[in-house]
Amino acid sequence: MGSGDALGAHLAHMLASGMNGMRTAGDLVMRMQMTRGMRLKEAKAYVADRLGASVRDLSDGVVMQDVRSEFGIGRLTELENECVGEATAMEAKFNIAELLDLPINCVNRFRDRVPSLAGERGTKEGAS
Amino acid sequence: MGTSTKLMTRMGDGTAVQMTREELRADIEDGVAAAVKRAKVPPLDDDEAAHLLEIFAAQERMTGVEAGDEVVLSCDGSTSMRASRLDSLTDAEDLGSDLCELQQPDYSYKAVKTVVPSEQRLMQEAQYRLTIPVQYGAQADLGRYSKPDGPCPNWSQLLPEGRIDEARAAQEEAAAESEEDMVRIGEALWEAGADGMNFDTTGAAGDADFLAVLKAVRRLREACPDMSIELGMASEFVLGMHGELEWDGARLAGAWPVEQLRLAELAGATIFGPAVNMNTGRTVAWNVARALAIIKPCMDVAEIPVHPNVGMGVCGVPMHPFPPIDAVSRVSRAFVEILRVDGL
Numbered sequence: 307m308g309s310g311d312a313l314g315a316h317l318a319h320m321l322a323s324g325m326n327g328m329r330t331a332g333d334l335v336m337r338m339q340m341t342r343g344m345r346l347k348e349a350k351a352y353v354a355d356r357l358g359a360s361v362r363d364l365s366d367g368v369v370m371q372d373v374r375s376e377f378g379i380g381r382l383t384e385l386e387n388e389c390v391g392e393a394t395a396m397e398a399k400f401n402i403a404e405l406l407d408l409p410i411n412c413v414n415r416f417r418d419r420v421p422s423l424a425g426e427r428g429t430k431e432g433a434s
Numbered sequence: 435m436g437t438s439t440k441l442m443t444r445m446g447d448g449t450a451v452q453m454t455r456e457e458l459r460a461d462i463e464d465g466v467a468a469a470v471k472r473a474k475v476p477p478l479d480d481d482e483a484a485h486l487l488e489i490f491a492a493q494e495r496m497t498g499v500e501a502g503d504e505v506v507l508s509c510d511g512s513t514s515m516r517a518s519r520l521d522s523l524t525d526a527e528d529l530g531s532d533l534c535e536l537q538q539p540d541y542s543y544k545a546v547k548t549v550v551p552s553e554q555r556l557m558q559e560a561q562y563r564l565t566i567p568v569q570y571g572a573q574a575d576l577g578r579y580s581k582p583d584g585p586c587p588n589w590s591q592l593l594p595e596g597r598i599d600e601a602r603a604a605q606e607e608a609a610a611e612s613e614e615d616m617v618r619i620g621e622a623l624w625e626a627g628a629d630g631m632n633f634d635t636t637g638a639a640g641d642a643d644f645l646a647v648l649k650a651v652r653r654l655r656e657a658c659p660d661m662s663i664e665l666g667m668a669s670e671f672v673l674g675m676h677g678e679l680e681w682d683g684a685r686l687a688g689a690w691p692v693e694q695l696r697l698a699e700l701a702g703a704t705i706f707g708p709a710v711n712m713n714t715g716r717t718v719a720w721n722v723a724r725a726l727a728i729i730k731p732c733m734d735v736a737e738i739p740v741h742p743n744v745g746m747g748v749c750g751v752p753m754h755p756f757p758p759i760d761a762v763s764r765v766s767r768a769f770v771e772i773l774r775v776d777g778l
Contacts, residue, residue, distance in 0.1 A: 315745050316509055317529070318762035319778055322498040323770045324507045326530035333566040336506040336532040339739040339776065340567055340630050340662030343704040346505060346739065346776040365504040380565035382528055398565045409660045412561035412627030 328374070328382050331357065331364040334406065341408055356405055377405055441491055444761040446714035446721050448754035455491050458719055462486050465716070465723030473670070473690050473728045482772050486726070489764050489771075490719040496763045499770045506532040506777040508664060508705060508741045510571045510632055513537050523560050523568065532777075533567040535632060536560055542575035544584065547615045554626035561627040569662060570623040571632030574616060574647050576639035579608035586611070589675065605642035605676045612643075616650035621657060630662025630704070637694075638668035640675030641686035644694075648681050648701045655702025665698045666707030666743055667691070670728055692731040699737055705777070708732060709743040714753050718761045722750035722768050730773055739776035742769055 325332030331353055338349035354361045357377065363369045374381050380398030393401060396416060403410045417423040440452035453461070466477045478486070489497060499505075512534035513522040519536065526534040536557055538546055546553060553570070560568045580588040586608040592601035620631045631654065637644040651663050672694065674687025682700050684693065691708035698706045710725035725742070729749075732740050747753040750765040769775050 318759045319766045322763035322766035325504045327532045329530045332532035343738045362502045
């Protein structure tokens, strides 16, 4: 995006048109664009299908907090203080890889570093 | 509202000005016409121009897209000068960024290559802390490879002296060095767990700069098939500092966004970020109309997501360190609702 002023342009864009990351399902839609090169409509439909949610729900922070908790795919840290046991970063990404059937680089490398996890792959296509 | 009622809008430098609705309409038509003339693109249709007028004529402090139409934001430059870089990334996650980017304040791959091991360590740490994707970003910054900063003859000195062949050879030498650096850094950050690489401000030094990035992207795509690769441009068309460089049979000098997109796709990029220059002497509405018309052809043919650059000083966002919220939110809404972009 090239925000220039990270807290000026960036925040205005987030409020005007942004999905808003982990507050909703923005990070999941972004992962489908980044790794699969999916355009927005296709990426939203894919994520909605995987979550059993509607496309509209993907941008609804109230709905998505429950959905994220149910799938163990991470919620914002402020909430984790109130919800001990919620998945945090690496746990959440293991679950995201499984849920989206998507190779996540750091997850695969983490597996390789832990002998008891090596050989397991969270995606059908295997590691990169 | 009478036709003579003055509406508050903004100039491209961010200054507030008063205009009538008819003056705004004329400005939008003129911006579109400027794009048609310069970039040889079709104009926006009547409905699109009317929609843009409604967005800019509305006087709310802030505007936004309809609920359900939200897009993802590929937020580069996520780290701050006032906090640790890792803390900056977690702040970006808390704010609601869809991805964040680890970067050096000196946003140049040539500078990064001297500190790669520490960047790898930070990337690994960031991956352990964050759930949202973390990419690494910088720019090719080809000028840094010329003397006195770099090893290659300085083509900006050779060109005014008429030493064209030497200037071209110097750019080719610099592009080869830059390509090698970007590939090595990309592979190193991938080894550290990065979700992707961002080649930002591509083409800033002209066609040799663009060529170096295209070649690096292709090599990284072959080496790391699952790597996200964002290719963001520096300006609306590629300057012909060399003039004779080609990629896949296409001349790079003078390439406009739709051709830049095709080349980025061929190289293996997964996200393309077109940029359109600002004219600070015209209104934001004029600049946005022009930018929409120039980028619109990309939206019909893209096979990968298109995220127009809407940071400070490009695609209609005012050239000011603190772009006004009223202007930025209008740019944001216009790109999403009129072009149906895949992200920003």
